[in-house]
Amino acid sequence: MxxxxxxxxxxxxxxxxxxxxxxxxxxxxxxxxxxxxxxxxxxxxxxxxxxxxxxxxxxxxxxxxxxxxxxxxxxxxxxxxxxxxxxxxxxxxxxxxxxxxxxxxxxxxxxxxxxxxxxxxxxxxxxxxxxxxxxxxxxxxxxxxxxxxxxxxxxxxxxxxxxxxxxxDTTLQATDDSNNIVVYLPFENQQQVSAVLNQLPQYQFVQYSPELENGEQGNISLRKTSYQAFKQDLAGAKAVICNSGFELISECLHLGKPILTKPLNGQMEQHSNALALEQLNYATVIDKITTTKVGDWLAIAKQNEAKPLxxxxxxxxxxxxxxxxxxxxxxxxxxxxxxxxxx
Incomplete structure (x- = not known):
């Protein structure tokens, strides 16, 4: 064939x-x-x-x-x-x-x-x-x-x-070996995302984007998107902040990671994903990335029950x-x- x-x-x-x-x-x-x-x-x-x-x-x-x-x-x-x-x-x-x-x-x-x-x-x-x-x-x-x-x-x-x-990848397993929060918001302005995260110095973030180069910025580890490195950080993450795409959230559900998600404005698929997540009680949905919204969620975010796929x-x-x-x-x-x- x-x-x-x-x-x-x-x-x-x-x-x-x-x-x-x-x-x-x-x-x-x-x-x-x-x-x-x-x-x-x-x-x-x-x-x-x-x-x-x-x-x-x-x-x-x-x-x-x-x-x-x-x-x-x-x-x-x-x-x-x-x-x-x-x-x-x-x-x-x-x-x-x-x-x-x-x-x-x-x-x-x-x-x-x-x-x-x-x-x-x-x-x-x-x-x-x-x-x-x-x-x-x-x-x-x-x-x-x-x-x-x-x-x-x-x-x-x-x-x-x-x-x-x-x-x-069903071989992906949670390691829970860090207090890092993985942030993957590729459709957002990365400088604005970093500015929000820098205002929450009590947390350590790993911010991924194709636009970034590897480096450190206060309480943020900036990382250029890499398949293997991202999977490793995801497995050990305390929580995940992301847009409302399908694949990453599926991996988070499999691993039991708390999810804060913001749909891409104007994209029906992501708005629909966000609605499904709310109906299924799988994630917290926000409409804008702000210090208050992120900080309030992190203060109460707890490990979810893993849903192995x-x-x-x-x-x-x-x-x-x-x-x-x-x-x-x-x-x-x-x-x-x-x-x-x-x-």
Missing amino acids: KILFGIQGTGNGHISRARILAKYLKEHAVDVTYLISGREREKLFDMEVFGDFMHRKGLTFVTKNGKIDYISTFLENSLLGFYRDIHALSLSEYDLVITDFEPVTAWAGKLQGKPVLGIGHQYAFGENTPMAGESMMAKWIMRNFAPATNAIGLHWHPYSDNVLPPII PNVAKQIVEWLLKGDWQQHQQLGKGLWARETGAQ
């Missing part, structure tokens, strides 16, 4: 999931080529697991100070270039296209009549999934950005029969290689039944 696996490069969640799936795909006699879009190639890091991957510009969004900048997003994206990339991508040698909300591979598959399997958080947004910050345009984008013939959604609750638990990636790969990509109901039932225990 030959597979083309498209990965959306905006943010790190899609890439993190794909790394884990790639690990299990390598264990089988399957030929997988990866295509990544949505971020400049030179800004990608720790990509060895994907081998000689393809890269396209794709489509992305631009943020400024914790909000989507719609004008810059429009100027940054070239619809003509996107159209050309779709039509230049030949899928004749592939049996299946997998997309984690990556639009070039998804649309190429749709236009060339190839089966496209969507695997990702965005495919979990059905009629029963909590929604917030939605608009007609946002819903249209969610449906049409990366269309799939069949789709597996990932979420924190079985909102429909195509929704599975999150894909994370099953090895979803391994089960998906084994199911995938059977070739019956429409039959996912039993897969979902089995994984949700094991949500509290299996590896």
Whole structure:
């Protein structure tokens, strides 16, 4: 079997999931080529697991100070270039296209009549999934950005029969060996975040961002985003402050880390995630990063009960290689039944 696996490069969640799936795909006699879009190639890091991957510009969004900048997003994206990339991508040698909300591979598959399997958080947004910050345009984008013939959604609750638990590295274990608070707010102004944290000198923070260089600033250890270093700090963290993306919060729930989260303004997915977290009582949601809001939360934050996740990636790969990509109901039932225990 030959597979083309498209990965959306905006943010790190899609890439993190794909790394884990790639690990299990390598264990089988399957030929997988990866295509990544949505971020400049030179800004990608720790990509060895994907081998000689393809890269396209794709489509992305631009943020400024914790909000989507719609004008810059429009100027940054070239619809003509996107159209050309779709039509230049030949899928004749592939049996299946997998997309984690990556639009070039998804649309190429749709236009060339190839089966496209969507695997990702965005495919979990059905009629029963909590929604917030939605608009007609946002819903249209969610449906049409990366269309799939069949789709597996990932979420924190079985909102429909195509929704599975999150894909994370289930070998990740809490070490609780530091009093550091991990801060990952990549869509915020990093200088403003640091200024807020510096006003809470009784706490020690580790602030991660692709924009930062390693260094110390008072009670903050500044760190440039790194896959292995971040996982190590996360495992030992006392608490986590982050935007309302899916993958990191899933890891925090698995580890039992207290979560303070602020959704990216204007991004329906993150507002909807925040609503789901509030409904499930999994995290504290705030609308702005301020010293008062962060300090008040840290004063009462307590270790959560860990919610160990099953090895979803391994089960998906084994199911995938059977070739019956429409039959996912039993897969979902089995994984949700094991949500509290299996590896």
